[in-house]
Amino acid sequence: MFTKKILFVSKVILINFFLIELFCFILISLSIIPGGVSLMVSAVANKEYSLIHFPDRKYKFSSECWESQVYYNKDGNRQYANNPKATKVALLGDSMIENAQLSDGYDLGSLLQKKLGTNYEVTNFGVFSTGIYDHLQKYIDVISNNYDILIYFPNTNDISDNHISRNRASQNMFEIVDGKIVKVKTDEQFWIEYFSDYNKFKRKYLFYVKKYSSTYKAYWTIKERLRYFNQNKELKKLSLQEQIKKLNEPIIIYEYFSKKFKNEFKKNNQKYFVIPALNSSHFTNDQINNYQYDFLTKVWSGNNFFDPYQEAVNYMKNKNIFKFPYLSWTCDSHYSHAGADFYSSLLAKKILN
16 A cells, blocks of 8 residues: 555656656747756866866856857866967956857857967866956966966956855855955865765766756756846845945955966066956946946056957947947847957957067
C-alpha cells in the first residue's frame, strides 16, 4: 500500500514537472522569455578576484533583446588570437568591456583584434560584477608581466563594487573604520561550503540542467526581473543628495585603489590607456551617473587617460544614432553592435598611433 502511494505521488510530481516544462518551453518559443542562460551561470566565486568564469566552456547567453554565443578559454577569458610573437593587449574591466551580450567574432574584443591585425593578440579579462580592487589584483597577478599594452575601462559601477554595501559573500569588500580603509573579514565558512565536493559537483554538472531546462530559464528570468524592479524602486526613493551621500565612503576607497593602480603602472613601466565606459545614461542627463562619471574622469586624468564622450557623440552623428539606447540595447545598458564598433575603432586608433 505504501509503495503504491509513493509511486502515485512520484507520477503526479513527474506529470506536473512535465507540464511546467512544456509551458515554459512554449513561453520561450513565443519569445516571451529568453531561450539562453543568464550570464550568472558562467560565474565562479573567487577569493582573489571576487568572480571568475568557468574555464574552457561555451555558453548561449540571452536576454529580452539580445542573444550571444560566448567561449571562455582555459583561463576563463575571451581570447581572440594565439600568436606567441605578437604584441599582447589586455582589456581589463567589468561587464561593459566583457561585452558578453555579443557573440564571439562580433564583440568589442573580436572587432579590436580584427582592426589591429595579426601582429597583435587581444585578450579580454573583463568579468561582470567586479570592481577596482579585483581589477588591480588581476593586473598584478596576471597582466603586469605578460602583456605589452593594457586598456583599462573604469565604469561608474566600479565605485561601489568593492565597498561593504555590495553585501555579497564572495566579494572583496572594504569599509572605513576610524579613518582607515579596512578589508571586511572573509566568511571562511562560506568558502569551506563553496569548495566542498558536493558544491563543486553541483557547479560542474548542474550547468547542464540550467542549459537545457526551460523551467530554470523561466525561473531565472522572473527572479532577475523582480530584482531589477525592486532595485530601481529603492533607488527612486532616494533623492539625488541621498544617493551622492551614499557614495562618500565608496569614493574614498576607490580613489585609494586608483592611486595603487597608477603606482603599479609606474613600477612596471606599463604602456596603458584608461578609457572609461559609457552607457545610455551618459546621453540622457542622468544626474547620479554624471556625478560618478565626473569623479572617474577626475581620478584618472593624466597623459594616459582619454574621455571618449565627444568621440562617441561624433560617431553617433555619423551613424545617424540620435535616440535611446544609443550605443547599448533597449533592455540592457551594455554595448550593442554600435557600441562595440565605436570602442574597437577608438582603441585601435589609440594603439596604432
